[in-house]
Amino acid sequence: MLPTRYTYAVLLLPYVIIILLASSDGRREKKGVQKELAGRCSFLGPGVNIRELELPRPYDGVRIGQGYDIHQIRVGPPEDIVADTTADTAANTADPNKQSFKRLTIGGVPVETISVLSHSDGDVIFHALVDALLGGMSCSDLGTLFPDGSPKYKNKNSLSFLRYARLLLYKRNYAIANVDIIVIAEVPKISPIREEIVRNISSALGISESQVSLKGKTHEQLGPVGQKKAIECFANALLIRKQS
Template identity: 45%
Template structure:
């Protein structure tokens, strides 16, 4: 089994300096744990063939719970960081990887572009290490001694770091009795050449609780505040039948809705709203009713298609406001099921979805109970590396 690129995310530390009861990777930024934020960024990058998380035995169940919706593998670490990385490397051996990225879980602010640059520059005897220059004065303070340290050749080392898998595995195997906190030094000791890459200022290691506040400030300053809106409207008339479908939920009724596909007026209006928000036309352009292949098609397919375009264009949904307009059936008892269906299809939280039901007070074709209409409004914004 050959897996060309693998990421090894080190999440074995217990960080007692940060908190005595809970490791820092389980603390939250914007309602998501640091562990989830970091791992999801690797998953969403689509740059890796496999992602392996190394965790402490004591927090295995917590790690599995946080990552239950992520396509990753989890293995156990050791007593030290070096032991944990070595255990992870041994676990990855079965995949016969070519390149491996090693990253500390508590650095969630690296960019995907940066990760890609590191992968491209890895060579057999070359490991790629991000570094930052030190601009502050550096002093050695010990007892009564206060002395200057020349900062010209000093660098701050970051992760992610990139290696040829065999080279870093051999280095860890050869120096497994040492206790070194940085993998690049082991690689260097084993004969690898170090290629330094300018690090990213925001890619700091969360070490103290004050870093959480610093994180929130960084996120607030770097969020993309450009918001776009889209609206959709659809209507279908009643026909003979004994059920109808609204937002993917089958509702018993004495009529059905007439349409080329499954006549899900809710999903159709929502698809139009999403396409409109990102300037991608309307549902009829993508799925012409004149084409037989869309006959009786489940409209969930159309919504998932719109979601895929949304993702390709690097947009995220901020809010959905949906209004079903009809005299009958009453939809109040189905709203939560509808929200869950939409939430799963678009991979968004339930609190971003609002569904309302209203009537036209017996006016017009809807008031005469000739059909159902739905109006959808959506707001979206561009994704960036600080969207969690």
């Protein structure tokens, strides 16, 4: 009969063998994964360290920004639009920064027959476009830079916001490849004023008119936009880094 210590050794031997085999498989699997990853990166050329590829690097290529804006509108000049209640009128008087109806300006073009509710001039095209440019540069947004609670921007011409965005582009060494804008509204119709808006954007940003795309869509009489109670705008901007 074997001594007790040898008996325990014999009993534990299968478990030791299993552990050794498992660790050996793990090492082989790890080496296999490393070889596979190295093979996948071989197209990058010799001398490429896969660990370096995993490290975050500053991106300095093409950038895309998206902007959006929406405002309430009413058909008719602002003097024909009265407050719904006496309380609303009192609130407007008590808070000079409260939004109010004024003549609509869209893309720098005034529209006498439509009113917009806003703190500044409520230009949805310029607002969406500014946010698109800021987004492409990973800057702040329009509402943070020009808060609607500040009396400084009460009835402010939104062209000044667009010029500020252009200044940031210059300081950060970005150029605009193109901008693409969609206005969704039942009124006003974009087609009759499209060329004037494109000229305004081209002039404000210092780019060619061929770099500005502007489209108008209706909302098929659905929702507030379709009921002529709102106007909204989407804008996209493609930015490229200027060569030093």
